Amino acid sequence: xxxxxxxxxxxxxxxxxxxxxxxxxxxxxxxxxxxxxxxxxxxxxxxxxxxxxxxxxxxxxxxxxxxxxxxxxxxxxxxxxxxxxxxxxxxxxxxxxxxxxxxxxxxxxxxxxxxxxxxxxxxxxxxxxxxxxxxxxxxxxxxxxxxxxxxxxxxxxxxxxxxxxxxxxxxxxxxxxxxxxxxxxxxxxxxxxxxxxxxxxxxxxxxxxxxxxxxxxxxxxxxxxxxxxxxxxxxxxxxxxxxxxxxxxxxxxxxxxxxxxxxxxxxxxxxxxxxxxxxxxxxxxxxxxxxxxxxxxxxxxxxxxxxxxxxxxxxxxxxxxxxxxxxxxxxxxxxxxxxxxxxxxxxxxxxxxxxxx
Amino acid sequence: xxxxxxxxxxxxxxxxxxxxxxxxxxxxxxxxxxxxxxxxxxxxxxxxxxxxxxxxxxxxxxxxxxxxxxxxxxxxxxxx
Numbered sequence: 001x002x003x004x005x006x007x008x009x010x011x012x013x014x015x016x017x018x019x020x021x022x023x024x025x026x027x028x029x030x031x032x033x034x035x036x037x038x039x040x041x042x043x044x045x046x047x048x049x050x051x052x053x054x055x056x057x058x059x060x061x062x063x064x065x066x067x068x069x070x071x072x073x074x075x076x077x078x079x080x081x082x083x084x085x086x087x088x089x090x091x092x093x094x095x096x097x098x099x100x101x102x103x104x105x106x107x108x109x110x111x112x113x114x115x116x117x118x119x120x121x122x123x124x125x126x127x128x129x130x131x132x133x134x135x136x137x138x139x140x141x142x143x144x145x146x147x148x149x150x151x152x153x154x155x156x157x158x159x160x161x162x163x164x165x166x167x168x169x170x171x172x173x174x175x176x177x178x179x180x181x182x183x184x185x186x187x188x189x190x191x192x193x194x195x196x197x198x199x200x201x202x203x204x205x206x207x208x209x210x211x212x213x214x215x216x217x218x219x220x221x222x223x224x225x226x227x228x229x230x231x232x233x234x235x236x237x238x239x240x241x242x243x244x245x246x247x248x249x250x251x252x253x254x255x256x257x258x259x260x261x262x263x264x265x266x267x268x269x270x271x272x273x274x275x276x277x278x279x280x281x282x283x284x285x286x287x288x289x290x291x292x293x294x295x296x297x298x299x300x301x302x303x304x305x306x307x308x309x310x311x312x313x314x315x316x317x318x319x320x321x322x323x324x325x326x327x328x329x330x331x332x333x334x335x336x337x338x339x340x341x342x343x344x345x346x347x348x349x350x351x352x353x354x355x356x357x
Numbered sequence: 358x359x360x361x362x363x364x365x366x367x368x369x370x371x372x373x374x375x376x377x378x379x380x381x382x383x384x385x386x387x388x389x390x391x392x393x394x395x396x397x398x399x400x401x402x403x404x405x406x407x408x409x410x411x412x413x414x415x416x417x418x419x420x421x422x423x424x425x426x427x428x429x430x431x432x433x434x435x436x437x
Contacts, residue, residue: 036437124437148436149364169415170406170433178365178404187436218408218415220363220431222373229361231408231429233415 002094006048019208020048026207027051027096029116031104031132033080034058035067035192036122036146036199042070043200045088045095049207052088053098053116056080058348063287067189104128106245109135118206119143120199125322127249130173133158133166137242142206142213146199151188151223153195156214157202163215164235171239173249176326191223257328259342262349265315275314279327280347284319288353298323301330313339321346358383359427360390366407366430369400387411388418390428407432 001024003010003017010017028049030037033056045052060068060075060083068080075083081099088097100112104123113119113135121132121143129147136143142160146153158165198219205211218231260268268274269290276293278285285295294308298318316331318324321344328340347353360375367373377383377393384390387409394401401407408431409416422428 032437034437122437124435126433126435129435146437147434149434150436152363152367152434154431154434169408169431172406174405174433174435175403185436192437218431220429222363225373229413229429231410231413231415231431233408 001048005094009047015208015210019210022208023048023204024050026118027053027116028118028120028203028207029053029055029113030120030122031055031128032122032124033084034064034122034124035148035187036124036196037120038068038070038084039193039196040120040122040200040203041084041088042091043197044203045092045097047200047204048092049095049203051096051098051116053100053112054081054084055100055102055104055112056084057101057103059351061348067187067192069193104131106131106249109245110139113141114139116141118203120203121145121147122196122199125320126173129166131245131249134242134245137165137240138244144199144202144206146195148187148192148195150185151191153191153198153221153223155195155198155202155219155221156217157206158215159240160206160213160215162235162240164233165239167239168236169218169233171236176322188223191221194223195221257325257342258340259344260315262343262345262351265343266350266352275310275312277310277314277316277327277331279316279318279323284347288347290317290350290353293317296327298327301327306331306334310335310338313341315341315343317343318346320348358422358424361427361429363430364432364434365404366401366432369398383424384422386418386422387416387420390422391418394430404432 006020009015009020026049028044030040033054058080060071060078060080062076065071070087071083081101085097085099109131119132119136119141121129123129132143136159143158145156145158202213205213216233220229276290278289278293278295279298281297316324316328324342328342331340358377362370362373362375384393410429411420412427
């Protein structure tokens with residue numbers, strides 16, 4: 001560790017060389033290298049955390065750039081972890097950077113998380129958030145939670161010194177049709193910057209023992225009012241006794257939705273003409289779409305405005321593969337004899353289109 | 358009785374602060390408050406996890422409510 005580099009930490013009375021050494025000895029896993037993950041990675045890297053891991057399997061897309069400020073225009077189409085490692089190496093070559101070029105899944109979560117001291121949940125979906133929680137409870141790792149909705153954010157530190165967990169606040173995972181994500185709902189660029197930086201601060205406190213981490217407290221941020229509120233909550237001991245992961249962490253739908261992987265779908269698309277229904281918003285559709293698709297925004301489908309007929313097989317597509325699952329549940333009611341396939345991962349995973357959007 | 362709304366709760370109601378009129382039958386517990394919300398805004402019935410805080414403290418269904426309590430409705434949010 002280069003002590004000159006961290007001089008302003010070392011001369012800081014409440015921090016000092018000892019806390020700096022703890023950062024240097026520490027390893028942190030950041031789940032998601034997107035809006036929240038980028039400020040976390042950037043600051044922890046600058047501040048001298050010894051080992052920084054990141055898990056992400058997405059590519060940079062044009063619509064990420066307004067909030068994912070580590071990426072440049074020429075990173076569009078590149079793997080996020082590849083672009084991030086390049087930037088972070090230039091920022092601090094002393095850090096041991098580890099790129100896990102995958103999404104966190106039920107099969108890899110315990111193995112990946114076991115290698116780190118603290119986890120930062122900077123993901124963008126409920127299945128991953130519940131998977132991170134359960135894995136951290138099983139492995140007894142603290143994790144720093146952050147999540148967004150429009151102009152609002154939530155931050156907390158879970159599973160810290162036998163403190164409460166994510167399930168103590170929200171016991172059960174919401175269904176696919178309950179709460180929209182950033183792709184559907186939108187997010188003001190600066191909000192993940194603020195929430196992610198708060199997560200980075202909490203991570204530093206957990207690692208060094210300086211200050212009081214937000215354990216047992218949920219911080220609510222409202223960007224429109226610029227207000228912060230803290231809600232106290234306590235541990236439900238049942239939630240700390242998780243011994244194994246659940247059988248699956250997918251959204252539960254009333255109907256089993258059949259899926260096709262993005263690469264298989266792209267192959268099929270080259271060979272034959274397919275019936276494709278794109279359920280994204282008009283703005284998303286205008287940015288980029290596959291030629292010849294039927295455009296039916298989910299909101300119109302939900303209000304029952306379906307003015308065409310579909311027979312045989314149809315492929316349903318959205319940006320990330322979540323809305324399309326909801327759409328299939330609804331479409332199946334209109335067209336009970338049609339076979340619908342969800343394009344898993346949506347436009348984000350279609351390599352010939354992802355980069356453009 | 359003032360109810361602060363966050364996340365999807367704010368979107369469902371269309372504003373961030375809901376005032377429950379004193380002339381109505383005010384809910385006397387968190388459970389009743391949730392029922393009041395569902396009957397006025399049926400979309401609340403769809404939410405499986407909904408945290409409620411009373412005077413900045415997480416409140417289970419059996420917590421009783423009184424005039425002047427500060428209530429917050431906090432649904433889970435997923436964005437990142």
